[in-house]
Amino acid sequence: MNFYAQSAQKAGRRFINGPKYSCSSCTRRLYSSGAVKENDIVLLKHRSSSSAPIITNPLKPGGKVNLVLDSINHEDIIGKAKREVVVSRKRVLYRIHEPTLAEYTDNSPRLVTPIYSQDANLIVSLLDINPVPPGSQSAGEDKLEIFEAGTGHGALTLHLARAIHAANAPLPMLPEAALESESLDMGFKRVKLDTQEDTQSQEQKEVKLAYEEWRSKRRAVIHTLDTSEKHSAHAEMVVRNFRKGLYFPHIDFHVGKIEDYLSPRLIENGQQPFLDHAILDLPGTHDYLDIVGKALKPDGSLLVFCPSITQIIDCIKHVKERRLPFFLEQTVEVGGAVGVGGREWDVRRVKPRALLKAEGEESPESVPESGDDEGWQIVCRPKVGVRISGGGFVGHFRKIVEFPARNVK
Ligand SMILES: C[S@@+](CC[C@H](N)C(=O)[O-])C[C@H]1O[C@@H](n2cnc3c(N)ncnc32)[C@H](O)[C@@H]1O
Structure with a gap:
């Protein structure tokens, strides 16, 4: 026994x-x-x-x-x-x-390094998302829109989607007969739909319409964008595979440049800001603060995830130089070993990879130190090794509410 x-x-x-x-x-x-x-x-x-x-x-x-x-x-x-x-x-x-x-996003096969679950949870909590269920008294008219670039592995995307899940109405019940595997995407389930509109059965059309109507009425959406089609497609698969696509319907995947998504949306919206929050996890973060600043609603949060503290400093400098409407509310160091024992820091001068690529160089190590200061940055971060995996810094900026200039006598 x-x-x-x-x-x-x-x-x-x-x-x-x-x-x-x-x-x-x-x-x-x-x-x-x-x-x-x-x-x-x-x-x-x-x-x-x-x-x-x-x-x-x-x-x-x-x-x-x-x-x-x-x-x-x-x-x-x-x-x-x-x-x-x-x-x-x-x-x-x-x-x-x-x-x-957390286990899923930290351990699923990846093409790029994700934000690890402990850090993703912190980022989500910094945004202080309080979804109101549809139909409840306090549910307003406004749609909650969160913008994320880059999508990467889709790890943070999934954590964000879980945070807004309660804000959207339940998905419509779809006729079981219309649901089959091996077919066209309906997010949560793969539904067999003929791509040719005219050969779709009535039932198939109704299923598609019901889903599209539900999507148009979402009260909260995550827009996630990556320049790499490959990364975006992989992230989409990661999202679809978790609990049979439970959180997929809350996410819109975009491939392209940040400006190419945000500028037309601003025009559509009469240049009025429409984003509640934005998160940037990509190289050269400071280059995107102008456009994100325009699209973010007053008091909205902008979180930048940077491996090095100097990249946060670059953002602060950029905000000051360009007089952008941001205030740095807090800077948080994240990573598995933060606060545990002694920590070795990596402090050195490098040329960012993007710059090296543009100059046709192989890797940062291949560039000898020269007297020329242009394009160099200082890496200043905990050493990544056996004891510390990943880690970095989150800069939490908040969009300042701009008051009309006062006439001072
Ligand atoms: C470190 S990964 C992001 C990981 C992601 N936050 C996660 O939790 O899985 C960085 C991503 O940014 C993308 N990227 C790089 N430059 C970009 C840009 N200018 N605009 C949008 N995405 C960019 C890369 O293709 C890559 O997929």
């Missing part, structure tokens, strides 16, 4: 079929008893080591989780209960979990 059965017997209850309930007298479930299904994504934790957990792809019959010199068949995971154990080809045990948002 195993441990679970023994404790169940001691407690005077019958133990049926695996450790699903540990408090069966009140049948309180300590975790979801739902079995893992095809297309689910799971997190696999090595049973006896603290090695990094593994996020699987959507599970499919015939699919495999490839490990170093080892593998696990998707079919061995499908049908198991969460927290059950699966055995790899080399007889290594892994426990099956449903990943939390």
Whole structure:
């Protein structure tokens, strides 16, 4: 008799079929008893080591989780209960979990470094988003619009989308017959829709219309933009794969330059600001403060995520030189080891990569120090290594409410 059965017997209850309930007298479930299904994504934790957990792809019959010199068949995971154990080809045990948002964004396969979950949570809390459910008395007319550039891995995007989730009405119930896999995007589910308007069935048209109507009535939206189509497409997949696209419908993905998105929107809006908040996580942040300053509503927050404190200083200088309507409310250092033990700092002069590229150079190391000061910046940051992963600085600017100039006698 195993441990679970023994404790169940001691407690005077019958133990049926695996450790699903540990408090069966009140049948309180300590975790979801739902079995893992095809297309689910799971997190696999090595049973006896603290090695990094593994996020699987959507599970499919015939699919495999490839490990170093080892593998696990998707079919061995499908049908198991969460927290059950699966055995790899080399007889290594892994426990099956449903990943939390943090585990998912920190561990899913990536093309670029994401903002890690602990930092993403801090950024979201700095924005102080208080979504009001639709239909409630305090729900106003205004749409909450948050702008993020660059999208990158989609990690911060997902955290932001979770924060606004409650502001939007539930998605319309769609006829089950119209829902099929392998077909056109409807965000939360993939719905089979003929791309040719004239060959779409009535039901397909209704499904599309219902979704589009719902989208047009969203009360909160995350606009996320990246110059790289590849990064944007990857991030979109990351978002879609989390809990079957739960947060996808709250996000609009854009590919292109910041100006090319914000300028036409400003024209559409009669040059009136329309963004409640903006977040920039990209190189050369200070170059975008002018246009973001125009699009941000008074008292809106602008958060800049920079690996080096000098990049925050560049933003401050730019705000001053260009007399932009921003006030730096706070600067927060983020990263896994902030506040723990002694911390080594990396302080050196570099030429930013963008500048090197433009000058046809290979890497910062390949550029000898010269007397020429143009384009050089000072890196001034905690050293990234075994003890510190990522990290950086968040500058929290707030848009100043501009008062009409007073006539001073
Ligand atoms: C560090 S990643 C962002 C990570 C993201 N915040 C996350 O949590 O996953 C930086 C991204 O900025 C994009 N990028 C670089 N320059 C840009 C620009 N001028 N406008 C928009 N995106 C840009 C890059 O393609 C890259 O995907």
